[in-house]
Amino acid sequence: MACLDCNTCSSDPAAVQMLAVAEANNIGTAWSRHAQQQPQCGFGTTGLCCRICLKGPCRIDPFGQGPQFGICGADRDTIVARHLVRMMAAGAAAHSEHGRHIALAMLHLSQGHLHDYSIRDEEKLLVVAKRLGVATEGRDLMTIVRELADLTLHDFQNQNYDEPCHWLAASLPAPRLKKLGDLGLLPHNIDAAVAQSMSRTHLGCDADPTNLILGGLRVALADLDGEMLATELSDALFGTPKPIVTTSNLGVIKRDAVNVAVNGHNPLLSDIICDIAADLNDEAIAAGAKDGINIIGICCTGNEVMVRHGIPLATNYLSQELPILTGALDAMVLDVQCIMPSLPRVAECFHTKIITTDKQNKIAGATHMDFQEAKASENAKSIVRMAIEAFKHRDPRRIQIPNITQQAIVGFSTEAIVAALATINAADPLQPLVDNIVNGNIQGVVLFAGCNNTKTQQDSAYIAIARSLAKRNVLVLATGCAAGAYAKAGMMTQDATRQYAGEGLKSVLTAIGESAGLGGPLPLVLHMGSCVDNSRAVALATALANKLGVDISDLPLVASAPEAMTEKAVVIGSWAVALGIPTHLGTVPPIVGSDVVSQLVTTTARDLLGGYFIVETDPELAADKMFAAIQERRDGLGIQTLAVAPIAALAAAKRPVLPARLT
Numbered sequence: 001m002a003c004l005d006c007n008t009c010s011s012d013p014a015a016v017q018m019l020a021v022a023e024a025n026n027i028g029t030a031w032s033r034h035a036q037q038q039p040q041c042g043f044g045t046t047g048l049c050c051r052i053c054l055k056g057p058c059r060i061d062p063f064g065q066g067p068q069f070g071i072c073g074a075d076r077d078t079i080v081a082r083h084l085v086r087m088m089a090a091g092a093a094a095h096s097e098h099g100r101h102i103a104l105a106m107l108h109l110s111q112g113h114l115h116d117y118s119i120r121d122e123e124k125l126l127v128v129a130k131r132l133g134v135a136t137e138g139r140d141l142m143t144i145v146r147e148l149a150d151l152t153l154h155d156f157q158n159q160n161y162d163e164p165c166h167w168l169a170a171s172l173p174a175p176r177l178k179k180l181g182d183l184g185l186l187p188h189n190i191d192a193a194v195a196q197s198m199s200r201t202h203l204g205c206d207a208d209p210t211n212l213i214l215g216g217l218r219v220a221l222a223d224l225d226g227e228m229l230a231t232e233l234s235d236a237l238f239g240t241p242k243p244i245v246t247t248s249n250l251g252v253i254k255r256d257a258v259n260v261a262v263n264g265h266n267p268l269l270s271d272i273i274c275d276i277a278a279d280l281n282d283e284a285i286a287a288g289a290k291d292g293i294n295i296i297g298i299c300c301t302g303n304e305v306m307v308r309h310g311i312p313l314a315t316n317y318l319s320q321e322l323p324i325l326t327g328a329l330d331a332m333v334l335d336v337q338c339i340m341p342s343l344p345r346v347a348e349c350f351h352t353k354i355i356t357t358d359k360q361n362k363i364a365g366a367t368h369m370d371f372q373e374a375k376a377s378e379n380a381k382s383i384v385r386m387a388i389e390a391f392k393h394r395d396p397r398r399i400q401i402p403n404i405t406q407q408a409i410v411g412f413s414t415e416a417i418v419a420a421l422a423t424i425n426a427a428d429p430l431q432p433l434v435d436n437i438v439n440g441n442i443q444g445v446v447l448f449a450g451c452n453n454t455k456t457q458q459d460s461a462y463i464a465i466a467r468s469l470a471k472r473n474v475l476v477l478a479t480g481c482a483a484g485a486y487a488k489a490g491m492m493t494q495d496a497t498r499q500y501a502g503e504g505l506k507s508v509l510t511a512i513g514e515s516a517g518l519g520g521p522l523p524l525v526l527h528m529g530s531c532v533d534n535s536r537a538v539a540l541a542t543a544l545a546n547k548l549g550v551d552i553s554d555l556p557l558v559a560s561a562p563e564a565m566t567e568k569a570v571v572i573g574s575w576a577v578a579l580g581i582p583t584h585l586g587t588v589p590p591i592v593g594s595d596v597v598s599q600l601v602t603t604t605a606r607d608l609l610g611g612y613f614i615v616e617t618d619p620e621l622a623a624d625k626m627f628a629a630i631q632e633r634r635d636g637l638g639i640q641t642l643a644v645a646p647i648a649a650l651a652a653a654k655r656p657v658l659p660a661r662l663t
Contacts, residue, residue, distance in 0.1 A: 010458035014250040014402035018322040034454035046593035047080040053203045080594035081212035082201040088216045089197035091571030096190045096226030102233045103152040110146035116376035125236040132170045158189045165225040175551040185218045193222035213600045220574035227535040238271050241307035241411035248487035251405035252312035257294035258284040258391045264335035267304040269371050276380040300530035307411040316484030318452030321346045327398035331387035336361050351393040406490040410527035414539045423515040441504030444630035445475045447537045448482035450561025450569045459485035461562035461619045468623035473502035480531030496524035553580025553610030556633040558626045562586035580610030582629040
C-alpha cells in the first residue's frame with residue numbers, strides 16, 4: 001500500500017485519524033488506491049480515448065503530432081461528445097431507476113400489496129397530485145395514490161414525442177418550458193431518453209458534436225424529471241423533512257451499542273430499518289449492547305434518514321470505508337449507487353457484516369439479503385439481527401472511535417424553508433426573501449451538490465467556497481455529499497452563521513430563525529436532502545421565478561460541485577445548465593481534448609440557455625467567478641450591483657453553428 005500523508009487526504013480530522021489506522025494496519029482505502037493509480041492516463045483525462053467499439057481503443061494525439069482520427073474516422077470532437085453524453089445517460093439511468101422504485105412502491109401500496117408503508121404526508125401528496133392534474137376533491141386517498149403513480153410511471157412509458165414528461169411540464173416556469181420546447185430538449189419518456197442517448201452514441205451514428213451535446217441536455221432533463229418524482233413521492237411516503245437537530249461525523253458510532261450503518265441512496269429499506277431498530281432494541285441489550293441499537297448514516301441514504309428522522313450521519317462518500325476501521329461497526333447495509341466494492345475487503349479485517357439488498361447491485365464477498373417491499377419489516381428484522389449477531393464477535397481491543405462530532409440542524413425541504421419564511425409574512429412567504437435579495441442583504445443563492453473526489457482534499461473546497469460566498473451574503477444550500485461535508489465540519493449550526501455569514505445574511509438568517517422559534521439564526525448551510533433532492537432547489541427557484549414573472553436564468557442563482565466525481569454529477573450539472581444556471585465544476589471534466597465541446601458547454605450554452613459551466617479547481621477563484629455571475633444576474637434584474645471583478649473570459653474557440661432545434 002502506498003504511504004500517504006493523511007492530512008492531505010481529507011480536511012476532516014476524524015477521517016485523518018482513521019486513515020492513520022488504515023496505514024498502520026496496511027488496509028487499503030480509496031486514497032491509497034488513488035496513489036497506486038498515478039500517473040493517470042492523460043488520454044482518458046482529456047476525453048481523447050475512445051472505447052466504444054472493439055476496433056479500439058483509439059487515441060487522439062492532443063498535440064496534433066500523432067493520430068487525429070479514430071479508426072472509424074471519428075475526430076476528437078465526436079469522441080469527446082459521445083463519451084460525455086454516455087456519462088449523462090448513465091447518470092440519468094441511476095437517478096430515474098431510484099425514482100421508478102419509489103413510484104412502483106406507491107402503485108403497490110395503492111393496490112393493497114404493501115403493509116409496511118403508508119402515506120405519512122397526505123398534505124404533500126394532495127398538493128403534488130393537484131399540481132400534476134390529478135383530481136383530489138372528494139376522492140379516496142388510495143385512488144389518488146394509484147392515479148398519481150400511474151401518471152408518474154407514464155413518464156417512463158409515454159410514446160408520444162410531442163408530449164413532454166408530466167413532472168417537468170408541471171414543475172418548471174413557463175418561460176423555461178417554452179425555451180426548452182422550442183429547442184426540442186423536453187424529453188417525452190425517461191427510458192427513451194436514456195436509450196436514445198446510447199443509440200445515438202453507438203458506432204456509426206451521430207457524429208455532430210453540437211447535436212450530440214443537445215441530445216445530452218435532453219437526457220439531462222430526463223434525469224431532472226426522475227429526481228423530481230423521486231423526491232416528491234418519497235416525501236409523501238416517508239414524510240417531508242422539517243428542521244431537526246442531530247449530529248455528524250465518526251464520533252456518532254457508539255462503543256456500547258450495536259452500530260448499523262445504512263449506505264447508498266434509496267430510502268425504501270433504510271426508513272423501515274429505523275422503525276424496526278426500536279422493536280429489536282431489547283434483543284441488542286440482551287446480547288450485551290447496553291446502549292441498544294444505534295443506526296447511523298453514510299452517503300445519501302444517510303442523508304435521507306438524517307433529514308426525516310434525525311439519524312446521525314457518520315460520513316460522506318469518500319470516507320465510507322473508515323467507519324469499519326473503528327472496530328465498532330457491526331453491519332453496513334447497502335442499497336444502490338456510490339457504494340465502494342472494496343467494503344467487503346476492508347470488513348474482512350474486522351467483524352463487520354456487509355449486507356447488499358438490491359438484486360441488481362451485489363458485491364463479491366458481501367452477504368446478500370434480497371429486499372422486497374412486500375416483506376420490508378421481515379427483511380429489516382433479519383438484517384438488524386445479523387448486526388446483533390456480529391456484535392457478539394467484536395474484538396474490544398481494536399475499537400478506535402474518533403471522539404469527534406458536530407451538531408447539525410438539518411431538514412430544510414422547500415416546504416420547510418417556505419414555512420420558516422411564513423413566520424415573517426404568512427400571507428406572502430416568499431416576499432421576505434425577495435425583499436432581502438433586492439436590498440442586498442442576500443446577494444444571491446448557491447446550491448452545493450456533487451460528490452467527493454480523491455483529486456481534491458476531501459471536503460476542503462466545499463468549506464472554502466461556502467465560507468467565501470457566505471461572507472459576501474450569499475445564501476448557501478446543500479444536498480448529497482456536499483451536505484455531508486458541511487455537517488461534519490460544523491457548518492450547519494447557528495454558531496457557524498454567527499462566525500462566517502456576512503452582516504446582511506446574518507441579519508436575515510437570525511430574523512427568520514428567531515421568528516421560527518429556533519432561539520437564534522438558521523444554520524449557515526441549509527441541508528435540503530440527498531443528491532436526488534437537488535430538485536428541491538429547482539422548486540424553490542421556480543417559485544421565485546414565478547413570483548417575479550421571470551425565468552430561472554434571470555435569478556441570482558449559481559450551482560457548484562467542487563468535487564464532482566460520478567456520472568450523476570455530470571448529468572445534474574448538465575440539467576442545471578439547461579435550466580439557465582451558471583454551474584461550477586471543481587473537477588476538470590474529460591472534455592478538454594475538444595475545443596468545440598468545451599465551447600459548447602460554456603459560451604454556446606450561455607448564449608442558448610443562459611446557463612453554462614465554470615470549470616475552476618481553485619476554490620477562491622471559483623468563489624469569485626460564482627459571485628461575479630450572481631452580480632451579473634442582479635444587474636440583469638435591475639438590482640444595484642457591487643464592484644466585483646468581471647467573470648474571467650472563457651477559452652476562445654470557433655463557435656459551432658446552432659441548429660434551430662435538436663434533431
